[in-house]
Amino acid sequence: MKDEIITCPGFKFSGCASGLKKNREMDLGIIFSEKEANTAGVFTRNRIQAACVILDRERIKAGRGRAIIVNSGNANCCTGPRGMSDAKAMTRFAASGLEIPEELVFNASTGVIGEPLPIEKIEKAVPGLIQSLSGRGLPDFAEAIMTTDTFPKISTGKGEIDGKTFTVTGAAKGSGMIRPDMATMLCFVCTDIEIKHSALKASLSKAVDGSFNRITVDGDTSTNDMAIIMANGISGVRAENRESEKVFQKVLERVLEDLARTIVKDGEGATKLVEVNVLGAASDRDARRIADTVAGSNLVKTALFGEDANWGRIIAAAGRSGVEIDSEKIDIFFNDVWMVKNGVGCGHDAEAEKILKMPEFEIRIDLNKGDGKSSVLTCDFSVDYVKINADYRT
Amino acid sequence: MKDEIITCPGFKFSGCASGLKKNREMDLGIIFSEKEANTAGVFTRNRIQAACVILDRERIKAGRGRAIIVNSGNANCCTGPRGMSDAKAMTRFAASGLEIPEELVFNASTGVIGEPLPIEKIEKAVPGLIQSLSGRGLPDFAEAIMTTDTFPKISTGKGEIDGKTFTVTGAAKGSGMIRPDMATMLCFVCTDIEIKHSALKASLSKAVDGSFNRITVDGDTSTNDMAIIMANGISGVRAENRESEKVFQKVLERVLEDLARTIVKDGEGATKLVEVNVLGAASDRDARRIADTVAGSNLVKTALFGEDANWGRIIAAAGRSGVEIDSEKIDIFFNDVWMVKNGVGCGHDAEAEKILKMPEFEIRIDLNKGDGKSSVLTCDFSVDYVKINADYRT
Numbered sequence: 013m014k015d016e017i018i019t020c021p022g023f024k025f026s027g028c029a030s031g032l033k034k035n036r037e038m039d040l041g042i043i044f045s046e047k048e049a050n051t052a053g054v055f056t057r058n059r060i061q062a063a064c065v066i067l068d069r070e071r072i073k074a075g076r077g078r079a080i081i082v083n084s085g086n087a088n089c090c091t092g093p094r095g096m097s098d099a100k101a102m103t104r105f106a107a108s109g110l111e112i113p114e115e116l117v118f119n120a121s122t123g124v125i126g127e128p129l130p131i132e133k134i135e136k137a138v139p140g141l142i143q144s145l146s147g148r149g150l151p152d153f154a155e156a157i158m159t160t161d162t163f164p165k166i167s168t169g170k171g172e173i174d175g176k177t178f179t180v181t182g183a184a185k186g187s188g189m190i191r192p193d194m195a196t197m198l199c200f201v202c203t204d205i206e207i208k209h210s211a212l213k214a215s216l217s218k219a220v221d222g223s224f225n226r227i228t229v230d231g232d233t234s235t236n237d238m239a240i241i242m243a244n245g246i247s248g249v250r251a252e253n254r255e256s257e258k259v260f261q262k263v264l265e266r267v268l269e270d271l272a273r274t275i276v277k278d279g280e281g282a283t284k285l286v287e288v289n290v291l292g293a294a295s296d297r298d299a300r301r302i303a304d305t306v307a308g309s310n311l312v313k314t315a316l317f318g319e320d321a322n323w324g325r326i327i328a329a330a331g332r333s334g335v336e337i338d339s340e341k342i343d344i345f346f347n348d349v350w351m352v353k354n355g356v357g358c359g360h361d362a363e364a365e366k367i368l369k370m371p372e373f374e375i376r377i378d379l380n381k382g383d384g385k386s387s388v389l390t391c392d393f394s395v396d397y398v399k400i401n402a403d404y405r406t
Numbered sequence: 407m408k409d410e411i412i413t414c415p416g417f418k419f420s421g422c423a424s425g426l427k428k429n430r431e432m433d434l435g436i437i438f439s440e441k442e443a444n445t446a447g448v449f450t451r452n453r454i455q456a457a458c459v460i461l462d463r464e465r466i467k468a469g470r471g472r473a474i475i476v477n478s479g480n481a482n483c484c485t486g487p488r489g490m491s492d493a494k495a496m497t498r499f500a501a502s503g504l505e506i507p508e509e510l511v512f513n514a515s516t517g518v519i520g521e522p523l524p525i526e527k528i529e530k531a532v533p534g535l536i537q538s539l540s541g542r543g544l545p546d547f548a549e550a551i552m553t554t555d556t557f558p559k560i561s562t563g564k565g566e567i568d569g570k571t572f573t574v575t576g577a578a579k580g581s582g583m584i585r586p587d588m589a590t591m592l593c594f595v596c597t598d599i600e601i602k603h604s605a606l607k608a609s610l611s612k613a614v615d616g617s618f619n620r621i622t623v624d625g626d627t628s629t630n631d632m633a634i635i636m637a638n639g640i641s642g643v644r645a646e647n648r649e650s651e652k653v654f655q656k657v658l659e660r661v662l663e664d665l666a667r668t669i670v671k672d673g674e675g676a677t678k679l680v681e682v683n684v685l686g687a688a689s690d691r692d693a694r695r696i697a698d699t700v701a702g703s704n705l706v707k708t709a710l711f712g713e714d715a716n717w718g719r720i721i722a723a724a725g726r727s728g729v730e731i732d733s734e735k736i737d738i739f740f741n742d743v744w745m746v747k748n749g750v751g752c753g754h755d756a757e758a759e760k761i762l763k764m765p766e767f768e769i770r771i772d773l774n775k776g777d778g779k780s781s782v783l784t785c786d787f788s789v790d791y792v793k794i795n796a797d798y799r800t
Contacts, residue, residue, distance in 0.1 A: 125718025318796025324519025
């Protein structure tokens with residue numbers, strides 16, 4: 013399995029170094045579908061939106077696509093009218109090299125906000141990028157879209173409908189500026205299934221909600237976030253009724269959850285992956301608010317980094333979430349170690365500290381009130397997070 | 407001025423080491439009013455509340471007080487029924503030593519959540535604490551209530567009504583778990599003015615709103631926060647009509663703003679004090695939401711620590727605040743350096759970096775939309791913040 017190259021039938025990928033990043037690191041990538049594909053996307057809810065987000069939102073209305081061209085090292089955001097003309101130029105270069113209509117090409121950028129894109133470097137690099145397109149090029153693409161990520165993020169899944177196999181393959185980037193508020197990163201998904209545009213769109217929204225909208229690294233949301241999916245139908249497998257759509261949905265969710273998990277795992281400076289599960293709330297919505305507040309608390313996250321079983325910060329964060337809670341009913345567990353019973357500490361700090369040394373564990377908060385539950389993935393907050401973000405542009 | 411001991415007529419203060427903290431640091435303090443005082447308070451909005459908060463909320467309904475006994479090193483929160491009996495015991499020890507009714511004594515605790523209070527240590531220390539009460543004891547009191555604070559926080563102001571002088575003197579503690587959501591710290595204010603309880607209460611709420619509710623260090627709110635004011639009337643100066651109440655209000659606001667400012671300045675690991683001013687918003691409420699989001703953004707705060715003029719993070723934070731903004735209208739300034747004009751960078755990074763090296767400066771965001779404005783004080787987010795909070799209990 014390890015040596016198997018992840019790919020998706022009917023798609024080609026490549027990545028190269030155009031010179032946007034220092035040290036000749038890869039910074040330009042492209043995905044190409046051999047056939048016109050039904051295409052859907054979800055985009056950042058940030059009011060400040062990069063040129064690529066504005067452009068793609070418009071183009072995706074037609075629901076069709078052939079290619080996505082992505083650069084890292086520069087967000088092309090807050091770059092004025094020039095920003096939009098640069099974003100369009102990127103898609104034009106790709107369209108001309110691929111001999112396809114410009115309107116079927118999408119664009120994404122990620123990196124520093126507010127600096128003009130050195131578009132001439134991209135223009136020069138596109139022909140080589142297209143020449144090296146290959147079914148085996150996904151690892152290069154995934155590397156080319158990285159910013160502070162320390163490893164490329166790829167996931168693939170297969171499903172079966174009427175005895176025939178289809179594939180869903182995704183690549184994502186994201187490490188900082190991550191919080192559960194719409195696709196807080198870049199994610200590109202390819203599938204060879206045949207599915208109606210409306211169903212594809214609904215599937216993607218649902219899968220994003222259960223994956224990228226349930227992770228937090230630092231509470232910041234980017235201006236460039238998006239998730240785009242292209243379904244080119246090349247497998248001949250059709251998701252054409254509720255049952256087969258469900259099969260597809262399941263595979264898509266598994267791939268996105270896997271990518272979301274790797275994003276938190278690669279959270280800037282992170283040393284631990286922690287699942288915050290809240291149960292026994294009056295509603296799922298209440299549970300979600302508490303999970304978000306605990307998972308996003310700097311004090312909780314620094315304690316996790318310090319491997320300190322400081323459950324007081326967890327209960328204090330739950331208390332400020334705005335949800336009505338009974339402190340005398342709360343139970344808190346670290347994996348299976350009972351830390352707090354009826355709002356009072358159990359004195360199991362020694363056992364807890366063994367768990368806190370693990371790379372992955374669960375914080376479970378039971379409000380013992382109702383049936384509402386929710387889950388959010390977070391990471392610890394380390395000295396390196398600050399170092400990475402204090403020196404980001406230098 | 408430097409050698410002048412800050413105090414307030416008719417009040418005595420003291421602080422001592424009871425053994426709650428390591429290294430014989432001071433950890434127990436008391437304020438005593440020579441005369442029964444009108445007393446008002448504001449308390450944390452966190453749903454998880456320490457025993458002292460629950461006790462004081464109840465007692466303050468009568469609007470009268472004589473003393474406040476405060477310990478640091480232990481929050482006496484999430485400590486079950488024992489916590490409440492310990493809180494009451496603290497006030498009983500003080501009342502008995504001072505020969506006053508227990509109901510006129512208030513209690514505050516600050517420190518680690520979830521550990522039982524070593525009440526016997528406090529019991530042993532109270533007689534000595536009372537013995538050393540003095541009009542010159544405020545510096546000791548202010549030191550005794552510190553946790554991660556690096557310096558004691560005291561401020562005093564004087565006002566004049568009908569040619570006679572009154573004094574307002576406050577002490578505060580707070581350095582982490584600070585965000586603008588009710589008195590996110592401890593603050594005790596003494597005044598020798600004579601003022602009705604209802605007017606005192608209204609004055610305090612208003613002054614807290616303009617000071618402690620406008621600061622942020624790390625976005626976390628504590629379970630123990632409170633601000634209590636005692637007005638004992640000893641000066642003979644009366645605030646008995648709207649005009650004289652205004653004079654008092656102004657002095658009170660100045661004292662609390664001063665204390666709030668020192669709290670941010672002493673923010674855990676902070677190296678810079680930054681005022682985030684938002685203007686030109688559609689409403690004050692909108693301006694406040696943007697100021698809060700920018701002032702609370704980890705990415706903005708780490709960039710401030712790195713002295714990096716990364717205005718992209720400021721505009722991105724404004725964009726995710728939930729407020730409707732026009733990116734093409736936004737202007738951003740660092741002091742008088744124009745960083746962003748109509749949503750696009752001005753290229754003044756070199757000048758900006760000089761400002762970022764200063765210990766105090768302003769970030770001004772003009773939305774050029776309406777007349778709404780707001781201001782929030784914040785600090786940078788340093789490697790030391792993480793270190794302090796990773797190792798807090800060890």
